[in-house]
Amino acid sequence: MTITSARETGNAPSGTPTLRDGAFGPARELVCRECGTTRELGPHYACHECFGPLEIGYEFGTVTREQIEAGPANIWRYKALLPVPDDIETSPNTEPGFTRLLKAEHLAAELGLSSLWVKDDSTNPTNSFKDRVVACALSAARELGSTVFACPSTGNLANAVAAAGARAGIETVVFIPSNLETPKQVNSAVFTEKLIAVDGNYDDVNKLASEIAGEEDGWAFVNVNVRPYYAEGSKTLGYEIAEQLGWRLPEQIVIPVASGSQLTKVHKAFQELIALGLVEDTPYKVFGAQAHGCNPVATAYKDGVDAIRPVKPDTIAKSLAIGNPADGIYVLDITRATGGAVEEVSDEEIREAIVLLARAEGIFTETAGGTTVGVLKKLVETGQLDPAAETVVINTGHGLKTLDAVSSAVGPYATIAPTYAAFTAARIA
Template identity: 80%
Template structure:
């Protein structure tokens, strides 16, 4: 930190180095900088804030010597140097799987799946929550909270339990039952709200404005929270042998994950950790919640909010905060934002399971189905190395496919009955 930032941190009661190599919050619109703290809107133009850094020299060897979780990249995150010593769920460094069978089905020569379903609460949200939890601790927050479409609620509740901080999580009342249970098991403060995610998010913003000591991970500490998604980009590059893929397909809800993976790739290039090369970023949405895909296809910059109506509830954000930045990343890199129907999403879930043995939730089904569509429409080059991100486990969204799969036959316990059923793997 610079001397000025240390002084400001001291005035706020923060310890030196509380946010690692982060030096300020910078506006993504006008570039104005403000002090590190629980802020998410620029005081000059009300644009969104993100973390700015003054990075030291970082080497591949230093990163590789770190723990096999996201803290191996702590020098590139807004967290203190002693983050590993503080109780947390230690997410990250999930597997990057070669997906040759799925690639053959889709006609992609070299395909990888970044499988984040193996995180502590079985979704990528553990990454962002870990960074938000660090900020909440340093800021002295008494309550750790979030509005959520499910996966985030699971991650916040679990991380709060691990850290010993009170948690309150807010969800739409019609959320999938498995996701509700996966939150309620960790906290007795699961609050179901009659409305969609945008209604829940609005309520959270009101509470954050009125209540002291509440850290809403995706509201007042959102700049710190969002940085956790960069670790997906860092890991993919490292697991590919410190190089960037040619193409990457990422599901879009708020759009933060896609924009931060793009940010990660740019930072790796700037730090000399990977060789600079062109890469293309693609976004995946459901037709029942497609505001970014609609804007991309129309060639406009404004995102028109929609009322979500899709089985992909983890992507059901009708007014995505980072939507315009998703458009920028896709257009700047030569990518696209595409959409698929609920039936295509179900088919995508089954296809990934039966080709690669990965059971994905509806967001992952969306990504697989969009990848298929991108190949068919010629937007994605099947000869280029491609990575798709699986953000969560299918056990969280069983209802989506429970009517599509089941027993091939019900037979008596005899060999003759087996023969009569005509069961054959061919």
């Protein structure tokens, strides 16, 4: 199998002409989500017939629960279901995943639910679910012989790429808007010397990244030219939830929607587990969560239309602020087909939900998680979610990264002198 050259494809990250056997594990081809046209595995992300998005097509062998359970406590336990080689564990990587699935009894009681779980991805290596997708992108970059690992980002993705690239020992370049706050710059600059500040907004940075990906040999932009491999990493969230529930599917699941990729991949994971006989084929409803300040998919859902009208984001949930989400239409398909919904909450509701989750379950989430928990609350209140059905809500990132969102909302209960008399006078507990 050969990779066509950069000149032919216009988007090759690789100067290496050949792939080794098993470079992408059970992956067999790239398939256009729109027209179904297939293409050989390589650094391609758009269909050459209709320009639709390409995704990975597989031929799975036999995969058993026992085989998975015998694997490591990270996403590679599912390597037989991912576009990665069988020896993936031998290459340095951040070993993300197999994060906690916590039974959330207090939050359930607060919201009036009978059974609720939080899938907590804030404890991943760089504290967001992005470590999962980046680990798969890194494997693809390595197999394609890429010499530079890169991304445009303002936050979680930058952290994940910079850390994974450092650990892998591959040259790593992260592009950020030059007006990004210093703490967010530090979170990535600590891992890579090559943090590039671009004088422009995030759209400008993204556009530059696509241009570089199209022009330069050997550059693997995780969310551009190796995106089909990258996106598959989100499937592991679905696999883990099913395994951690004791190899079964939840009845309802609430997932944040930025590009919409994560939601579609969790659904794909559930469908694969059913097809492979690893879980029973029980019905489940998928719900999407957006912020009011970036609600293109929620709006289309409510309007009952199929087309997503792009918006200009204005929300504290910056990691969800994608105004023109690439997978938005698939989110509409899945939520409607499964009987779910797409709902939205205000910035104030996001802040309240962050504190609600922290005080009920001891989990400090970022604004994206606040959005998801806030939407869960609203779905219950509006009767869109069945309070008697078992529900999972996904927390995608850590509150330490968006401290400002709640710093005015919480603070000391009392300030006292350092004496026992002052303590008793304050009647604290």
